[in-house]
Amino acid sequence: MSDKNEQHLHPFYEKTLETKPIFEGRMISLQVDTVLLPNGETATREIVRHPGAVAVVAILDDKMLVVEQFRKPLEKVQVEIPAGKLDAGEEPEAAALRELEEETGYRARSITHLRSFSTSPGFAEEIVHLYFTSDLERGEMHLDDEEFLTCEAITLDEAQRYIEEGRICDAKTLLAVYAWRMYKLTGSF
Template identity: 50%
Template sequence: MNQKFVEKTVSSQQIFDGKIIKVFVDTVELPNGKHATREIVRHPGAVGILAVTKENRVLMVKQYRKPMNQFLYEIPAGKLEPGEDPKLCAIRELKEETGYVATNMTPFSKFYTSPGFADEFIHLFYAEGIEAGEATPDEDEFVELVELTLDESIEMIEKGKIVDAKTIISIYYLQMMLLKGREK
């Protein structure tokens, strides 16, 4: 990495401390010596789980998301607790949101959601050997389990009905694996 483009933190002020996020306003020194302000959202990280049934149906949850004031279709997902292992979080979240349990969780991707202003980092897992069970959602979590074929999922992405990034990445990952002949 070219160190001459690094922004040095001059000061940092926390302006919000919420249940999920913290917000900071940082003053940074730019490579040209001038100062600028950066608004930064700190997030503990999250997991997303791509789970496919024996009948080749992708498990999703339909959930109302207040920031968009609409229902979104998403793969099961959840926030990491402080110090929590992402794989253990994925096992927990799959069970909580869908009732399904997996014999194995295999990581397949990880990414920053919005690196221009947030440090949220999502770990994506493929759930193998899944078996149905009873969901145990958090008391403030209301989700509807939805099972879609890969073709239905891709069509919903193309029609703008699936707009969640972690879900789109996961669906295209599954499609890529099938096209490469690697059954998941």
């Protein structure tokens, strides 16, 4: 990603003229910015602020660890890779290690950063940091009080079937499945 200072030089850059806070929650905040467009006109941009998140592609005995949980915005149960938001001041790698053990009961002895990506750049600033590990040892699950999920290990064929059935439909897990397939085919990400 480019340095933010370099972005000011881009001809499409939108200068913020005013920011109005709309909502402040425990996970996100919402603001409306008035911006100056490249053609001199003004427009509004609704922006969701989020501290960022981590997700882990964890492979155990040629199976990927996933969690199944209810997702209220979709009104359905989803199968996803272990993931969670960054705590204030937390480094992404530490968060990935924490979330993996909390949600799956497995500890990573080593972990590799694969990519960081934006989830919805049209309205949200959230960045997800994706990690990989196949160096796992048994630990202990530590679910949050409001977290209800189960963990299972699935094969690549099962992951593909879950995608076809719509049980896997979130971007981070789709990316994880395709990255895992690439890894199995080529030996690298």
